[in-house]
Amino acid sequence: MAENxxxxxxxxxxxxxxxxxxxSEMSGSQVAADTGLASGSLYPILLRMERAGLLKSRWETxxxxxxxxxxxxxxxxxxxxxxxxxxxxxxxxxxxxASWAQ
Amino acid sequence: xxxxIVIGTAVVGILLASTAGQLASEFRxxxxxxxxxLINRAVRRLPTDDLRARMSEEWHEFVSDTPxxxxxxxxxxxxxxxxKRVALELSDVSLSEHMCSRALAMAxxxxxxxxxxxLAIMLIWRGGGPVLEKSGKxxxxxxxxxxxxxxxxxxSNFDELPSLWxxxxxxxxxxxxxxxxxxxxxxxxxPPNQPQ
Numbered sequence: 001m002a003e004n005x006x007x008x009x010x011x012x013x014x015x016x017x018x019x020x021x022x023x024s025e026m027s028g029s030q031v032a033a034d035t036g037l038a039s040g041s042l043y044p045i046l047l048r049m050e051r052a053g054l055l056k057s058r059w060e061t062x063x064x065x066x067x068x069x070x071x072x073x074x075x076x077x078x079x080x081x082x083x084x085x086x087x088x089x090x091x092x093x094x095x096x097x098a099s100w101a102q
Numbered sequence: 103x104x105x106x107i108v109i110g111t112a113v114v115g116i117l118l119a120s121t122a123g124q125l126a127s128e129f130r131x132x133x134x135x136x137x138x139x140l141i142n143r144a145v146r147r148l149p150t151d152d153l154r155a156r157m158s159e160e161w162h163e164f165v166s167d168t169p170x171x172x173x174x175x176x177x178x179x180x181x182x183x184x185x186k187r188v189a190l191e192l193s194d195v196s197l198s199e200h201m202c203s204r205a206l207a208m209a210x211x212x213x214x215x216x217x218x219x220x221l222a223i224m225l226i227w228r229g230g231g232p233v234l235e236k237s238g239k240x241x242x243x244x245x246x247x248x249x250x251x252x253x254x255x256x257x258s259n260f261d262e263l264p265s266l267w268x269x270x271x272x273x274x275x276x277x278x279x280x281x282x283x284x285x286x287x288x289x290x291x292x293p294p295n296q297p298q
Contacts, residue, residue, distance in 0.1 A: 028160060029167040039164065040183035043157070044191040059159075070163040073156070 005052045007088045010037060014045050015085040018055065018077050025074035027060075046075060054081030133171040140178035141165060147185035149192055157188070186272060195275045203276040207269030218263050224251060239273055240265040 007015070017034040018026055026034075032042050049055040060072040077085070145158045161181050168177045190200055211218075221243060225233045228249055235244040241264035245252030255261040269276050 027163065027167070029164050032164070038183075039161075039177065039180045040187055043184045044187040047188055048191055069166050070159050072163050073160040 010041050011045050011049070012088055013037065014042065015049065015054065015081060018075055019082060019085050025076045027072035027074055031075065049081065054078060054084055130171050133174055137165050137174050137178040141181060144181035144185040147189055149189050195277065199277060200272060200275050204270055204272050206276060207266050211266050211270055214263055221255065221260060234264055240268045
């Protein structure tokens, strides 16, 4: 069950970036690149959203030794997260300028 | 004179260029060790083993995905703040309480700093050796029960003054709701010789 939590500007940036991926999963570094947030802001938000049930995450299924890099933690929006993000964006942009918020 | 200046400038330029190349090469070689150390330092600040295991892997990927050596080091350095904020996020302490606690501890450190310096010098003078030790996460003065000064410091709790450093750094948080009951209890305690 997702919690109803206060969505700050930075939190909304993260949620919008993940929502804009339209169902695709994003790693922390991809979200950082899209939002421009530093790790000090990004990771507390990702963990808070995950604990609140707005995001879910899983490990990438690769063999790190073959790929030559560590596994990515992939984040995806949950249905509850999408609903809360849409509601928050609709409040901010009543004209519905964000196409995915329709 | 002009020729000397030109030759001198050229020599300095060549020296700087060759040193800069060497320094850049050193930096490139040291980057993996430096980033590893910074990531591990950040991970150690996290509160649980599960979270440490998860964030260690996640942050290694986060740093490895960053282009450039300087970028990797800067990103790894920023993880210290991330770890502190994640730990705070998972505790029931609010950011305002945490910042308030740090500010109070810094003010207290300025106020009792001279006393702490005096006590440290006295301890070195009387016993030598390191004057600080760690009790869990918190620093305290290393005192001996055989020393009258040590006994006095333990009785007066002055041996715990260095823990202010932990509060000022934000390793732990001083919470009014935890402290007020203790203060009330201490202030309402009657002196031992006062008739009941």
